Amino acid sequence: MALPPDVIQYYTELCKPEKVMAQPGAQPLEDFKILDLSYANLGGSYIGTLLAEFGAECVKVEPPSGDPARYFSPYGMLHNGMGLGFIDANRNKFFITLNLETEKGREIFKEMVKKVDVVIETFKPGYMDSLGIGYRQLKEINPGLVYVAVSNYGQYGPLAKTNRSGYDIDAQAMSGLVYHTGEVPGTPGIPEEAQVPTRMGSWVAWMSCGYWGALGVLAALWWRRKTGKGQMIDVSPWETAYYGTDTAQTVYQFEGFKDEAIRERAGPVEPLAQIYAYFPAKDGWLFIGAFADASFNSFCDMVGRADLKEKYPTLRPYRVFENAFKVYDDIKEITKEKTIDEWVKMSLEWSKTHPSVVMAPVRRAIEVYNDEGYYETQTLVRFKDPIHGDIVISKGCPKYCGPYQIIKWLARPLGADNEFIYLKYLGYTRDELEKLKAEGVI
Amino acid sequence: MGVSMSEEFYKYMEKIFDPSEAPRKPKPLEGIRVVDVTMIILGPMSPSILGSLGAEVIKVEGPRGDWAWRPIVPSYKDNLNSGFAVDNLNKYHISLDIRHPKGKEVFQRLVAKSDALVENLTPENMDLWGVGYKDLIQINPGLIYFWHGGWGRWGRYAGIPSYDALGQAHSGLAGITGFPGCPPLRALDWIGDYFGALSGAFGVIVGLFYREKTGRGCYGEIGHPENLTRYMDWTWIYISLTGEDRPKTGNVDIACGPAAIFPCKDAMVAIAAVLDDEFKGLCEAMGKPQLANDPRFKDIPSRLKKENLEEIIRMMSEWVKDKTVNELEQIAEKHGFACAKVMNVKDQYESEHLRYRRQWLIVNDPVYGEVHVRGMPLHMSETPWHVRWVGRPYGIDTEFVLRHIVGLSTEEIEELKKEKVCKDWRDMPEQLQKMGYAPPDYWKEEGKWLRT
Numbered sequence: 001m002a003l004p005p006d007v008i009q010y011y012t013e014l015c016k017p018e019k020v021m022a023q024p025g026a027q028p029l030e031d032f033k034i035l036d037l038s039y040a041n042l043g044g045s046y047i048g049t050l051l052a053e054f055g056a057e058c059v060k061v062e063p064p065s066g067d068p069a070r071y072f073s074p075y076g077m078l079h080n081g082m083g084l085g086f087i088d089a090n091r092n093k094f095f096i097t098l099n100l101e102t103e104k105g106r107e108i109f110k111e112m113v114k115k116v117d118v119v120i121e122t123f124k125p126g127y128m129d130s131l132g133i134g135y136r137q138l139k140e141i142n143p144g145l146v147y148v149a150v151s152n153y154g155q156y157g158p159l160a161k162t163n164r165s166g167y168d169i170d171a172q173a174m175s176g177l178v179y180h181t182g183e184v185p186g187t188p189g190i191p192e193e194a195q196v197p198t199r200m201g202s203w204v205a206w207m208s209c210g211y212w213g214a215l216g217v218l219a220a221l222w223w224r225r226k227t228g229k230g231q232m233i234d235v236s237p238w239e240t241a242y243y244g245t246d247t248a249q250t251v252y253q254f255e256g257f258k259d260e261a262i263r264e265r266a267g268p269v270e271p272l273a274q275i276y277a278y279f280p281a282k283d284g285w286l287f288i289g290a291f292a293d294a295s296f297n298s299f300c301d302m303v304g305r306a307d308l309k310e311k312y313p314t315l316r317p318y319r320v321f322e323n324a325f326k327v328y329d330d331i332k333e334i335t336k337e338k339t340i341d342e343w344v345k346m347s348l349e350w351s352k353t354h355p356s357v358v359m360a361p362v363r364r365a366i367e368v369y370n371d372e373g374y375y376e377t378q379t380l381v382r383f384k385d386p387i388h389g390d391i392v393i394s395k396g397c398p399k400y401c402g403p404y405q406i407i408k409w410l411a412r413p414l415g416a417d418n419e420f421i422y423l424k425y426l427g428y429t430r431d432e433l434e435k436l437k438a439e440g441v442i
Numbered sequence: 443m444g445v446s447m448s449e450e451f452y453k454y455m456e457k458i459f460d461p462s463e464a465p466r467k468p469k470p471l472e473g474i475r476v477v478d479v480t481m482i483i484l485g486p487m488s489p490s491i492l493g494s495l496g497a498e499v500i501k502v503e504g505p506r507g508d509w510a511w512r513p514i515v516p517s518y519k520d521n522l523n524s525g526f527a528v529d530n531l532n533k534y535h536i537s538l539d540i541r542h543p544k545g546k547e548v549f550q551r552l553v554a555k556s557d558a559l560v561e562n563l564t565p566e567n568m569d570l571w572g573v574g575y576k577d578l579i580q581i582n583p584g585l586i587y588f589w590h591g592g593w594g595r596w597g598r599y600a601g602i603p604s605y606d607a608l609g610q611a612h613s614g615l616a617g618i619t620g621f622p623g624c625p626p627l628r629a630l631d632w633i634g635d636y637f638g639a640l641s642g643a644f645g646v647i648v649g650l651f652y653r654e655k656t657g658r659g660c661y662g663e664i665g666h667p668e669n670l671t672r673y674m675d676w677t678w679i680y681i682s683l684t685g686e687d688r689p690k691t692g693n694v695d696i697a698c699g700p701a702a703i704f705p706c707k708d709a710m711v712a713i714a715a716v717l718d719d720e721f722k723g724l725c726e727a728m729g730k731p732q733l734a735n736d737p738r739f740k741d742i743p744s745r746l747k748k749e750n751l752e753e754i755i756r757m758m759s760e761w762v763k764d765k766t767v768n769e770l771e772q773i774a775e776k777h778g779f780a781c782a783k784v785m786n787v788k789d790q791y792e793s794e795h796l797r798y799r800r801q802w803l804i805v806n807d808p809v810y811g812e813v814h815v816r817g818m819p820l821h822m823s824e825t826p827w828h829v830r831w832v833g834r835p836y837g838i839d840t841e842f843v844l845r846h847i848v849g850l851s852t853e854e855i856e857e858l859k860k861e862k863v864c865k866d867w868r869d870m871p872e873q874l875q876k877m878g879y880a881p882p883d884y885w886k887e888e889g890k891w892l893r894t
Contacts, residue, residue, distance in 0.1 A: 003566045003601030010569075010576060011595035014661060025656035028648060040717055042675075042698075054648050068717055068742055072698045074680055074689075076746030084676035084683070085697050129451040136454050152780075154821065156455040159795040164774045165720055169701040170782035173712035178703060179786045180630040181619070194621035197710050197784050199693055199703055200629055200673075201618035204637070207673045211640045216820045218647040219495050223470035223825050225654075231824035232458060238782075239801050239819030243640075244633040248787040249802060250524035251517040253814035261517075262786050266630055272515050272525070276607060278616070278628060285626050287611040289603075292510050348602075358603050362626045365614035365677050366687035377597035379668035380678060392682040396672025398645030399594065402652045402660025 002352065014401040017378055026404040027055025032221065033116040034058040035109075036093065037100075040068040041122035042203060043168070043237045044150040045089040046210020048120055051217060052092035053397065053405045056118075059421055060093045061109075063100070064440065066414045080387055082411055085203070088393060092408045094417035097442045104441045106133055112425055113138050113145065117230075118217055122150040125160055135232040145230040146220040148213050155234040168237060171205035175241035176248060182265040197265060205241035212240045246272075266324065274312070274327040275299065278362050279335035285362035286340050288331070288347075298355035302346070303334050378405075385410050418442060458823040461800050469496020470825040474650070475556040475847075477502060477549075478533060479540075482511045483606070483632055484666065485562025485590045486529040487639030492558075492646060493532035494818055494827040500552065500843055501533040502540065505865060507836045512878030520810050520882035521875065522833065528815045530833035536844070537837035537865045538858075541571050545863040549573060551848050554581050557653075558646050562590035565601050575661040585659040586649035590642050594663040609634035609666025615674055621692035633673075634666040641669050699746060700724075700754045703784060706762040710784035711770055713758060721745065723777030728761045807831045809838075809881055836879040837866030 020026060034056055038044025045060075052058040060067075073083025099105040110133065113119060119138065121128055128134040128149075135147040152166030152174075153159040164170075172178050182198035183190045216233040224230060248263040255261030264271075268278035273291040280286070290299040293314050300308045312327055335343065340361045347359040361367075369392065374380040377399065383391050388410055397405045422428040422442075436442045474497040478489040486501070486508070493499035508526065515525035539545040550573070553559060559578065561568060568574045575587045589595070592604025610616045610628040620627035641664045649660055671678070676697060677688045689696075693703040700721070701714030715724035718741065722734040733739055738750045745751060762770060767783045774781030783789060791814075796802045803817035813832045820827065844850045844864070858864045867879040 003595065004570075007566060007569045007574070008596055008600050011600075011661075012597075014575075015596055015663075025652055025658075028652040028655050050644070069698075071742040071746070073743075073746065074676060074697045075748045075751065076743040077680075078743065079679075079683060083697070084679045088676050088679055125455070126448045126451040129454075130448060134451065136451070152782075153795070154799060156452070156459045156821075157795045157799045160455065161452060162775060163778050164771070164782075165714070165717070165778060165780045167695075167698055167701055167714040167716060167780050169695045169698075169703065169714050170712040170780045173703055173710070173782045173784045176785060176787060176790060177629055177631055177633070178710070178712075178784045181627060183620075183624065183627070190624055191621070194624050194692065196693070196705065197703070198620055198627060199695070199712075200615070200633075201620070201688070201690060202615070202674045202677065203698070204629075204633060204673050207675065208637055208640065211637070211644055212820050215491070215640065215644045215647065216822060218644065218651070219470040219820075220822060220825065222647060222650065223468070229824060231822055233823070234455075234459060234821035236819060239796075239799070242790070242796075242801060243816060243819045244629070244636045245631045245787075245816065246636075247515060247517075247524045247528045248631075249790070249814050249816050250528050251515070252787045252791060253812075254517045254519040254524050257788075257791065259788070262788050263630070268625065268628070270607070270630070276605065278607070278611065278626065280625075285611070287605075287608050289605040289608060291514065351603075356603055358605060358608060360604075360608045360612050362611035362616050363614050364617040364626075364687050365674065366681055367617075368612070368614040368671065369678060369681045373598040374668070374671070377594065377599075377668065379671055390682065392678045394668075394671035394674065394678055396641075396669050398588070398641055398648070398662045398664040400645075400649065400652070400660050400662040402656070402658065402662070403648050 015399055020401055021404040021406065025402065027406065028403050030055035032056040032118065034118040034120065035112060035116050036060045037119065037121040038150070039122055041150060042069055042072065042085060042089040043206035043209030044120050044122035045069065046207055047148060047213035047217065048093060049089060049091045050210055050214040050397070053407065054403055058093045060090060060095050061098050062095065062414060064097045064442065081413065087388060087411045090411040094421050095412045095415060096418050096421045097415040099441050100131055100133065102441050104439065106131060108426065108441065109133055110141055114142050115425055117144065117221065118146045118148065120148045120213065125149065125151055125155045139230060143230060144224055144228055146217055146233065147230070148217060148233045148235060150209060150213065150235050150237070152236055152238045154236045166237070168203040168206045169199060171237035171241050172199050174238045175205060176245040177241055180245065180263050180265055183267045184265060187267055205237040208240040208244060209235055209237040269324050269328045271324040274324055275331055277328055279332050281335050281338060281340045281343060283339045286335055286343055287360045287362055289358040294355040295357060299357045301354065302350045302357055305334065381407060383407055387412060415442070459821050461798065464800070464826040465828050468825050469828065470822065471495045471497040474498070474558065477553055477556045477559040479559065479561040479563060481508045481562060483529050483635040484638050485560060487636060488590065488642030488646065489533065489560050490529060490531040491639065491643035491818065494829055499533040500847070501530060501535050502538050502549065503535065503836060505539050505862065507537070507870070507879060512836065513874060518877065521878065521880045522810050523878035526878050527813055527832040531829050532831060533834070534839035534843050535834040535836065536840040539863045540573055542863045544858060544861065546571065546573060548844065548848055548850070550581050553578050553585065555847065556582070556585070558586040558588065558649065560588045560590065560642065560646065564603060565589065565591060565595045579659060583659060584653050584657070586646055586653065587659065587661045588642055588646050588649065589663040590638060592665045592667065594665055604666045606632040606634035606666060609670050612667040613670035613674070614677070615670045618674060618677060618688045618690060620690050622690050634670055637673060638664060638666050638669045694755055696746065696751060699751060700758060702755050702758065704759045704762045706770060707764055707766045709767045711762060711767050712782045712784065713762065713780065715779035716742065720779040724779050727773045727777045728757065803829060805829050805832055809834060835867050835881045836870065837864065840864045840866065
């Protein structure tokens, strides 16, 4: 059954971005102030960005030499002197410099901390503490402070003292996502070096760290309303990526911790439910989801292959684990016969009167980029940045009829907001700032 | 000298994050009640997160229960489905047919007493049944109504159904994953679901702050594809500046490196040496200290240049080939760069670190006994999350919730049961009972079924 036009009409009107953004309260986090010290770690940067998109005032604090993440970019490509990863990960922030390795710098930092709600940092555990400005010390001068520390191995536990650094790639590696993803050995047409566990193309460990950190900050601030007490939050991109790995742990237990129960990669196939996979169509790749018995049968009817209903009569036990690839091979012979477009149209039409068979194209990023539908709902936005010019970014957050996710600007040059922020927070004049700069403090 | 500064720091961390204290500490969302009308994974997970943070979550299942999830994943223990167990933590499970006039009335009374509602049914249903946002906001003007799914209730894709793998396909994430020239590749794991649910939990709390400011509730939604576009970092900026599709680069991170995943002697291993010091350490470890001074590798932008990056990645892959993961981790430990094994579920099971940090969590469930799940990757010193139980039998908490939260009398509850507005696992076909609906069989033997 389709969504009735009057329902679509109601929600279109309700959530119209132009209307929502102008309503009072559209920036529900506007009372909160954040100092973001994230360094060479975009997992930390995303936390402040997500909160700033719903109104928080986020000040990114960099050493005078800059955050090395400024250069994180595909093949080192720079735009206005900044890497594309950095531009995307730091939105709506103010950019100041401050040298925490000087006494004066730390004094200034402490003054700032008294005026904010949240501090985010991604240094090696204990670094801030050793400078006398860790959570342990800062909570004394601001008991309501929410202090977020990001590191792959966390702030406590057997590996917390490791000297190894951490990035998105090793977080993904340890998460299980990599082990579970990739082409199966012996897949025809796939070169041998590609038949290996494979990382996700983008920084999914870091982005999920951003969301978990932001969620944690909000939970902590919610609790603080009642008690006035802040707290420390420890987030690890390793663990946030690991959180993305299904039910692998439980299956492993239920199957008696046997090696056969270790989740293994399966290329385009889903070993836990059939059919639910990417299939070759005449002109590209097609997703099909029809795994409940009714949907599977519906699919068989749709393609005129009642014999498959008999061959795989129910989800359990015929279409699981050991049968996954057999089902896949049978179906892929069918899907090759039509184009993606033909299949998608057919499934939409069919599902109006039969149990639902879901099909969709597996798209290249540039096809998504050219899909106007994604701009209508502001999933992607065309945006004119004061520094970076015309640019497209993803919002990808919840959309409401109340709060509005605002994009004000993307990353700005090192120290661009020194004057504005130091005047606002500490009343420093331009002359005083010149002096601090000469002393290497900012 | 006594203890060094950093030992004091670690001691302090161990103290404030002490996992054994978690059950006794307060929870940040205590006092928030969430009605959960969800199925499969994406919907159920976000109230699971809220529930683990202390919200009271009431999962409302219709006459067939969560039919697309309880009996799906082919791994069971004592009638409990592994997937359903994990995706429904800390909830009260009630059965209520909200299409029935009496069920609808009870549902409205429940919503009137709640702060948030999370649902992921096909988007026409709730409005069709007269319990959509526009109806419920009349009953409870402060309600945060949150929908999970594909594309929401507006826009050109409105109403089209979605799954995790569809989200990975339609967003382009599968298209940027994998090796050049190879087919698109999805994460085998349902990251569209889990990361989508994470956005939802975040979204509900944003809604609470909105209510705090304005006194009003709101409608919110997030779908798989749109959420995953956010996980594609620099993709969109890259295309808008170059006009070209984002290249697939297999196991090499071309934007934060040198960093790649290599086959070594006994496993696959990720190595990254991004900062100058780390890179210097790596060069020394590889026995090529002079490389750190080579102009091609002098700073991050130089090291990321295509030809330079390819060169250093080639050297790294040669170097790791005949070393074990253990050796490499020790070397990295000494030189301070990143190095980690591509872990599987067994490695994770055996990781003391994950176990200690409650990431490999053993829940002592009141119905099913020990259940192993992954914990939440959020460590809060004052208000840590806690998992009291995993997914529960169908309809097990109906009476409790209707009596103590909605305020119905025993007679009223009996009436609802008689008319099958409320059911439980015993109303399901025998085969289904054992597929995720019923308590363990030994409950029956012990006569416990009668006491629920």
